[in-house]
Amino acid sequence: MNAVLAVIALVTVASAAVALSRRNLLHSILILAGSWAGVAVFYFWAGSQFLAFAQVLVYLGAISMAALFAVLLTRHSRDDVAGASSHQRAVYAILTGIAVAAVLLAAVARTPLTVRPSAPPPLSVRELGYTLMGSHAAALLVVGVLLTVALIGAVVLAAGDPPDPKEGEP
């Protein structure tokens, strides 16, 4: 049981780390899709098949495709010109990441956690649907409105005319 989880964790974290350290953006996004697939496998392992399905649909299907399109649309920019400042920032960022990971791992290791060793809570998709449309109906509507507004806003942002560089200057 723990060995399977360890393998999932190792693959997910390793692919995320490799993805965020690559120079080629397309490679980064494709490897990061592997990391998101690892998270989906974790959901499946934990007993929530519906969430694994949602993760594959949203992250592997939608977000990685949108990111790929964004990379292709902005491909002619000179990305990541290696310089002293960017190298220094990378070192500080990795130190920050190690410090945050150390604090979080120490907190996890020292907190007494009671584990319920039973099977995962019984949850069928039918019950999940009743819960969503019943006691969480208001939140579901709010999320629907949020998605609509966000997508309209994204279209407005991305489709606007190129601004005049002189605009707004006295």
Place this chain on the structure above:
Amino acid sequence: MSPLQLCLAFSSVLFAVGLAGALARSNAILVLLGLELMLNAANLNFIAFWRYGPASTPATGVVFVLFSIAVAAAEAAVGLALVIALYRRQKNIRLPEATHLKG
């Protein structure tokens, strides 16, 4: 080490990797993807406590993660649109050069 602690350690390390990536890279798209990784790490915690934590209703953690994924999708859509708007304005997507909003 109990499986719950292993799950929490997994999500902590994934969060740290996302944070380091978001801070280290100067490319706007990669910073956005680092943020998405951090959101994913938070979702892992919800599922870990849903699976192993003290029992509440059987759907609590799953519903929380579903809403979190929806909000993450909205965030990614707006973020990538902002990246394209940034590219249109300054012809690259390097964040250190995106200083127009300083005033």
